[in-house]
Amino acid sequence: MATVTNVSGAGRDPRRWWALAALVASMLTLGFDMTILNVALPTMARDLGATTGEQQWMADAYVVVFAALMLPAGLLGDRFGRRRMLITGLGIFLAGSLLGALADEVNWVVAARAFMGVGGALVTPLALSVLPSLFGPDERTKAIGVISAASALGLPLGPIIGGWLLDHFWWGSVFLVNVPMAAIGITACVLLLPETRDPASPRVDTLSTALTATGLGALIYAIIEAPTRGWGDPLVLGMFGAAVALIAALVLRERRVERPMLDMALLADRGFLFNTLAATLVMFVLSGLMFVLPPYLQAVLGNDALGTGVRLLPLMGGLLVASRAAQPVVTRFGPRAVVSAGLMVLAFAALLGTRTTVDSGYGFTALWLSITGFGFGFAVVPAMDGALGALPADRAGSGSGLLMTLRQVGAAIGIALLGSLLSGAFRDRLDVAGLPAGAADTARDSVVAARIVAEQAGSAHLAASANDAYVHGMTLALLVCGIAALVSALLAAAFLPGTTAARRTGSPRPDVAAHKADA
Template structure:
């Protein structure tokens, strides 16, 4: 009979399988966006929506998803999320227009919203403070392993099959994750968890959706366009209403009281800003590698490996280093390394080869790895176990919202800078509009019209926009590093017996890493 200790590690294997699905899917789409732009006529705004439909739904539903897991069983809802993700993947293989792909991605976002926070929320119930960094590192490594596999497998599929194969390949991975969860993962729940607040869920989804819509549509329509202004104003009103509603509830879905603990707050800020930077990098890299440098889809995936290799190496060693010297210097140092990579990348010239890109990609991966694992582990360690679902849901919501802002803000900056610089003089109106939408479309127009100067102009314009985006990424990473250096506490103090930090959301007399979930395993 398998011992309880062995069962915990087998259960971690089930979580790793679930997280592998999300890591795989996030990068397989990025490498496919240029192909979709060429084959489906998706402009930059539509590509942003293909990426952001998933992320916005993901971020908006993670809070209620965490509560559903607390109340009805985390294993049950995790399996439900995997099945919904499976449905979205199957839909993606059947549709043939940018709008329908956005819809399929939204369905996948619903499933991912259940998978991500629930996979993380069971860790405090399964592992104590000494073992939890290893568990977080294993889940982070699973996500990291999916990142390099996504572009490689996706590139190979795009070179040999139709673009819908990048969705179909999720099917076996999801089925493996479901089987692992059914047979290996113990059920945990919190019977005292509040019911899901439907109004709060609507306010969250509508508020985040309106904000991202305004940011994506702003460059094309103009920031003074009535629709853009209305969307941004509505997002402020909706999200303000969400905060005000939460203040009137004992156990709100968006429990901002969890942010009173500086450990949870500043680790969450570091994770969100780090994700914003990485999301921006992942959005701008495939068009550069495919259109500007001229590599095919598989070659693009192969050339993104340095970032993934750096991330995996750093993720493996960051937990032990944070335990030895504390998470604050590790996270701060990781953010500074990430900023240096972005600044180095911003100097990329149109005549530079891949070697320059490989260098700053490697550095960026190392910086992100040394930031994310200790930040996520320290944030989870600041939560009481009975609030693991809602707390990890809030953590992942803020992090994923950072990712959606990264794609929306940085993608909009890139689109605006590119559109202003690309020279479409002398082209017919329709061709000029297409060339101004994206660098991929500009290369297609240049090939069809026999105007090589257009492709050269598009390359220079894209590099200009990419440099601006990378400069902004570097500044954001430095801001995050300054904040963590100034405000992030050292959780090791609590484990030495010191008093709990003021405002930390734990029960009186109990440390966050000692709290036991009221719902125990039924295994």
């Protein structure tokens, strides 16, 4: 197909809505893949014997690679063709899903998730950037709304689809379900999408990409391994030191190059900086909670996988409702008030969640999950809008890329830090007195492992201790979430601009508008 350089007539292509359907399938697959694994982790921990740290790596491998490669992936599409790179990304995602479905041990699952992260990093920015080649200005907003809704819909669908698959098939089915979806997306992209590119885009900086990936990887490794090895372990300290050095080198390099991939100078803008911090904090809390909640619902409360997925809906429901209702509230009260209030609600919900006990039952959990979802929605939408609104038109692309990258970094650190805090508290609290050394070590790996050991040993005391230890660890994680949200609310109230910043020149690019809608 010929390269599209002028899209003025592309909005009337009769195939455009079919092409949009292909993009929707791609984004929907990525959307529910972000949450489907969380429901599967307790089952995978049981079948693969995965420790809490290994479960963190299964979740974080995707997010770290995704965050590190999203910016260079977008530039690859601009330079070599967005349709070509989008198809490549879907192919990589499909191959990674097959590898995950066939894996029979933890390291292969982690490798598969990292491989899927490469594909996801290509698909996400490029699915948005091809919209201008398909739709004219009069239809573009509607198309952006459709594709963004597909991404949002994937979040609550993930736990339900994952739960149903786990109740009927083996855990590899949560990977295998991606294969037909990705194959449909590839076929439709080949047949329906025109090729577009922007030869004037910045070149991919290989060194900056490597610094980002290795710096994030070292940081996440240190956080995940610290509870097991000890925070003073030489390897952990060395990895922390390496992470600081690599990230500092990245910042220095990006400040010196003429056209940086990560435009750090944008952080000097108060509106962009504090809105970005708020949006990143929300991803930190959301991702951390989605990691610690399924084992509580499944192992402690005794729900099956499908029941666990359904019981996460109050969180997702509150998030989706509030995210759609946020804009009118911002119009009336201003973004600073709404972001601050959303973070205060989030802090209240997390602190309320710290009152959860083993005997609380699901009703209390559903209550604070619903409030948590509302806090998320009312904080993240105006924060995203404020951050993007603070960007001048000529830096909209680099600014939106920096914002989305930092959000993914927040997600990775949330899983690593909150998961490690929970893991350390669980190991310290669990009573393994009277168990053989090997069984005691196995029980300390995770609440799932402890319940299996308790069942094999016929020990009701160990089962009760495992439940108590896990709830104790979850309480500490929620306490950290509450304190972080409270501090962020105070910072937002003190430093956020009272009104949304207007762009200095021009209007938002369609891909930037899509990032707003996808908040």
